[in-house]
Amino acid sequence: MKLEGICKNFEEVNVLHDCNLTVADKEITCILGPSGCGKSTLLNIMAGIIKPDEGSVKEDKKKVGYVFQEDRLLPWKTVYENIRIVNKKTSDSNIRNLIDIVGLKHFENKYPAQLSGGMRQRCSIARAFNFESELLLMDEPFKSLDYDLRINMVKSLIDIWHKWNNSIVFVTHEIDEAILLGNKIVILTKNPCTVETIININTPQHLRNLEDRELVGIRTKIIKVLSKDKKVNTYKSA
Numbered sequence: 001m002k003l004e005g006i007c008k009n010f011e012e013v014n015v016l017h018d019c020n021l022t023v024a025d026k027e028i029t030c031i032l033g034p035s036g037c038g039k040s041t042l043l044n045i046m047a048g049i050i051k052p053d054e055g056s057v058k059e060d061k062k063k064v065g066y067v068f069q070e071d072r073l074l075p076w077k078t079v080y081e082n083i084r085i086v087n088k089k090t091s092d093s094n095i096r097n098l099i100d101i102v103g104l105k106h107f108e109n110k111y112p113a114q115l116s117g118g119m120r121q122r123c124s125i126a127r128a129f130n131f132e133s134e135l136l137l138m139d140e141p142f143k144s145l146d147y148d149l150r151i152n153m154v155k156s157l158i159d160i161w162h163k164w165n166n167s168i169v170f171v172t173h174e175i176d177e178a179i180l181l182g183n184k185i186v187i188l189t190k191n192p193c194t195v196e197t198i199i200n201i202n203t204p205q206h207l208r209n210l211e212d213r214e215l216v217g218i219r220t221k222i223i224k225v226l227s228k229d230k231k232v233n234t235y236k237s238a
Contacts, residue, residue, distance in 0.1 A: 001135060001167075002048060005055035008041055015041055015190035016075040022134070028161065028168045028205070030176065030182030038193030039171045043137050046169060065133030065143045071120040073112040078107040079123050090109070098196050101163075102156050105109065113145040118145050122153065129160050138170045142177065154180050158205045175222050179215050180208055198227045 006222050016037045023029050042179075044050045045057060054152040068189050069162050071083045099108050102122040102183045112120050121141055128136055142150040154177055161168060172178055185199040199218060201208075207216060 001057065001058055001059035002043075004014040005144070005169050006042070006045060006057070007054035008038070008050070008052050011162045014205060016045075017194050019055070019076070019188075019194055021186060023167055023169055024184065025167055026165050027183040028170060028181050029184045029186060030178035030225070031169065031171045031186045032173065032178050033188030033193065034190050034226065035173060037188050037190035039173075039188060040139055042193070043139050043169065043171050046135075047137055059135070063131070063135070065128045065131045067124055067128045067136065067138040069140050069143050071112070071113075071117075071124040071183040073120055073127075074224065075112050078109050078111055079104055079115070082112070083127045083130050085100040086127055090130055090132075094129060098130055098160070102126045103152070112191055118149050118153075121145070122156070125153075125157065125160070129164055130163070133165045133166060135169070138168060140171055140173065142172075142174075151180070152179060157181065159161065162206075169205065175219055176210060178202065179210065179218060181205065185218075185222065185237060187222065197221075 001023040003019055003021045005017055007014070008016040009120065019042060031039050031042065041050070046051050046062070047064060062158065075087070079099065080095060083098060086089065086171060096108070099105055102125060104119060104126070105124055107115065107119065112123075115123070121144070142153050145153065158181065170181055179201070182201060185201070186195055187197040187199070188194065189196040201218065203214065
């Protein structure tokens with residue numbers, strides 16, 4: 001997917017201005033930015049939910065999935081049924097494998113009301129992957145989880161992504177999530193929102209440790225970019 005010159009206004013407010021972004025095939029692109037900068041608006045334009053006022057979205061993906069901040073599970077269906085409903089052709093073993101990966105084994109027959117918020121969100125992620133989308137959009141899916149659970153969910157997401165090998169755009173305001181997940185980290189500015197900096201990380205996700213010198217350096221760069229305005233730069237890890 002390629003976004004070129006995307007602009008979006010809501011009434012008199014210029015939310016997005018001249019946003020340019022390329023989502024690479026079979027990679028995870030993380031989008032960081034201050035609260036209210038327009039991250040979700042940009043994601044909704046990618047999904048085709050809203051149209052830009054200016055610019056173009058070029059994409060060749062036939063199936064696009066979306067994981068919202070809320071789990072949006074069907075309350076009258078079990079965990080297993082919620083996952084299966086988006087792709088009834090998938091095998092029982094594939095569904096149970098997804099359930100196992102997201103840590104919901106032995107909960108497949110439970111209803112959403114019987115699950116914690118974190119468990120419901122894990123179910124929604126498994127459902128999104130069962131949809132077998134070529135491009136998966138994720139809007140702060142771990143926002144309501146505590147730190148330890150978020151990190152565990154990041155690891156689960158990496159495991160599923162390695163199996164499905166699709167493209168993911170992951171919106172977050174958590175720097176650690178972006179560093180652990182992203183092949184590319186896109187940092188947005190605010191008022192109006194535009195692409196400020198792009199950081200590429202070459203280290204495979206399963207080898208990343210937040211205490212590694214390389215990632216500590218990237219974290220420092222991200223904090224500096226978020227704390228002041230700079231021209232667009234692209235950093236590449238060694």
